[in-house]
Amino acid sequence: MAPTTISEIHRLEGQEAHLRGWVYNTRSSGKLQFILVRDGSGVIQAVASLKNVGEELFQELGRLTQESSLEVWGMVKADPRAPGGFELSITRAKIVQIAQEYPISPKEHGIEFLLDHRHLWLRSSLQHAILRVRAEVIRSAREYLDDHGFLNMDTPILTPAACEGTTTLFQVEYFEEFSFLTQSGQLYNEATAAAFGKVYSFGPTFRAEKSKTRRHLTEFWMLEPEVAYAGLNDIMELEEKLIEHIVGRVLERRAEELKRLERDTSKLEKVKAPFPRLHYADAVKRLNEKGVDFQWGGDFGAPDEAVLTEDYETPFFVHRFPSQIKAFYMEPDPADPKHCLSVDCLAPEGYGEIVGGGQRIADYDLLLERIREHKLPEEAFEWYLDLRRYGSVPHSGFGIGVERTTAWLCGIEHVRECIPFPRTIYRMKP
RNA sequence: UCCUCAGUAGCUCAAUGGUAGAGCAUUCGGCUGUUAACCGGAGGGUUGUAGGUUCGAGUCCUACCUGAGGAGCCA
Incomplete structure (x- = not known):
């Protein structure tokens, strides 16, 4: 399967897609993980459920830090709750690198710090x-x-x-x-x-x-x-x-x-x-x-x-x-x-x-x-x-x-x- | 070059001249629909630098360093 981009993912609704990108943010909820993936063309929420991906991959995904790089495969679903209108239901993933502690957290920063980074x-x-x-x-x-x-x-x-x-x-x-x-x-x-x-x-x-x-x-x-x-x-x-x-x-x-x-x-x-x-x-x-x-x-x-x-x-x-x-x-x-x-x-x-x-x-x-x-x-x-x-x-x-x-x-x-x-x-x- | 403001945990900020603290990030744990998620625990500090005042300085004073905002300047 050829990799696609988040900006083009609407074309694959109901099908499997392959994305390559970075972790923008993560949230988890026990047996569910929400991974915001960005790839330069956009951001999409990828969802991993313990039931679908199995214990091993679920544990591995739990190690993802902000800006870790990964390839991910999953089903594209339209979802009104998702900011871009679509989300990805993860079936498979390959972690490329676990990022070290990323300096730019999702909260506020001063201009000096941002310009230095x-x-x-x-x-x-x-x-x-x-x-x-x-x-x-x-x-x-x-x-x-x-x-x-x-x-x-x-x-x-x-x-x-x-x-x-x-x-x-x-x-x-x-x-x-x-x-x-x-x-x-x-x-x-x-x-x-x-x-x-x-x-x-x-x-x-x-x-x-x-x-x-x-x-x-x-x-x-x-x-x-x-x-x-x-x-x-x-x-x-x-x-x-x-x-x-x-x-x-x-x-x-x-x-x-x-x-x-x-x-x-x-x-x-x-x-x-x-x-x-x-x-x-x-x-x-x-x-x-x-x-x-x-x-x-x-x-x-x-x-x-x-x-x-x-x-x-x-x-x-x-x-x-x-x-x-x-x-x-x-x-x-x-x-x-x-x-x-x-x-x-x-x-x-x-x-x-x-x-x-x-x-x-x-x-x-x-x-x-x-x-x-x-x-x-x-x-x-x-x-x-x-x-x-x-x-x-x-x-x-x-x-x-x-x-x-x-x-x-x-x-x-x-x-x-x-x-x-x-x-x-x-x-x-x- | 000048004027103003600021410098405290990785980041954003608190702390009346009297025990340096919170949120985020990190880490450990909990949670099957989260939206900068949430809940609980942990680690994390030479308070920009050098002096000075004081019984005692993150806090007051002096100098310097760094940054920001503005002025001048901008064929």
């Missing part, structure tokens, strides 16, 4: 749900872009010299020299967009920022589309359609996980394009109206973003930030050059920025001027300037943060649970 914490049901949502965020985002003429074109993780100043970059030895871990694939995306038209990169990015908040990781994953001949409005449209697609897929394919996370999905169902668009200057006005002391020219902190998101039930755009607080490559707004054609997408319910992007400078002279203003090493940008020497066109792109998006969709507080092994300023293990 992240490699085991991943087996818990809430972590399972979150990471399944993450996988769906990635899958659906790539699916949307792949289906809309984009080419996946990944960018290097080791990058030469300092592209945007070294303070927030991790430096690594590179033979006799040094290189830096990428903090964005964007500059390379601009090159591949000029080669292929519509591209996206997907990979880890690294920021040596000393941020210690629920929204920051030093290593996080970004999906970054870049489109030749696209302007700010084009890119906002792409962003909102992409996010609408991701949210739709997660609602459709990860309904069970969202339920386990007790996510209020009615809020996610409201996420439909187009999203509201708010000019930076209007956002400042709005903050002031709400009693927040905020001056034109500043960047929004997490509390400011939270106040702004109060007004909306869907994600929304804040566009045309002051050039002074944005990156050197942002195209100035022709209507008002103090502002640039940049855009952040903020998620509702206080989650804040999940996407950042904008239109890039296309003009060679202006880009060179900005590189000099920002005191960046000109020679390192020669290849980047080439993109403005040879067939320069308007182009735009953005980067969507996978963990922040996942945290919002799951309705959980901290991004560190949205990646299998989080890296934060004071934590590198496990």
Whole structure:
């Protein structure tokens, strides 16, 4: 008999099934044992009665500890009392290993302890749900872009010299020299967009920022589309359609996980394009109206973003930030050059920025001027300037943060649970 | 770097300056329908570290270490 998985077990109702997994929890009642078995696809209660399995196997099953591994055979029965709707009546079992005392008991634990045991914490049901949502965020985002003429074109993780100043970059030895871990694939995306038209990169990015908040990781994953001949409005449209697609897929394919996370999905169902668009200057006005002391020219902190998101039930755009607080490559707004054609997408319910992007400078002279203003090493940008020497066109792109998006969709507080092994300023293990 | 809080059994937490305790986990026993099962017994402690005050410190004071929450920072 071929092994099956718990997620597929409903197909074998009334028949015998073979499962391979681990013990999630056990209960016993004299001559009955209830063994919760998980196999990565789900959890099912397996029942052993002394009468059915015999003295020898019954004794052996009694030795099972939490997270012991076992193979089990039994009859699949529908049972309304079972959480998944089915239970397994054990006929045969093979213990693979009796686990030592498992550190993560079914009761509460503190975050430090859980993070120290992240490699085991991943087996818990809430972590399972979150990471399944993450996988769906990635899958659906790539699916949307792949289906809309984009080419996946990944960018290097080791990058030469300092592209945007070294303070927030991790430096690594590179033979006799040094290189830096990428903090964005964007500059390379601009090159591949000029080669292929519509591209996206997907990979880890690294920021040596000393941020210690629920929204920051030093290593996080970004999906970054870049489109030749696209302007700010084009890119906002792409962003909102992409996010609408991701949210739709997660609602459709990860309904069970969202339920386990007790996510209020009615809020996610409201996420439909187009999203509201708010000019930076209007956002400042709005903050002031709400009693927040905020001056034109500043960047929004997490509390400011939270106040702004109060007004909306869907994600929304804040566009045309002051050039002074944005990156050197942002195209100035022709209507008002103090502002640039940049855009952040903020998620509702206080989650804040999940996407950042904008239109890039296309003009060679202006880009060179900005590189000099920002005191960046000109020679390192020669290849980047080439993109403005040879067939320069308007182009735009953005980067969507996978963990922040996942945290919002799951309705959980901290991004560190949205990646299998989080890296934060004071934590590198496990 | 700054501010706030915390560190006691493997875990989550109690303990008025006066005998360090409970639940979970482990272990032994009981129970034929349990749902973070339940009931009974057992083992399990250098109270983060180093000083200090005191007749007496888990508790008060000082320094340090570790962690958490937040701020700054976040193309």
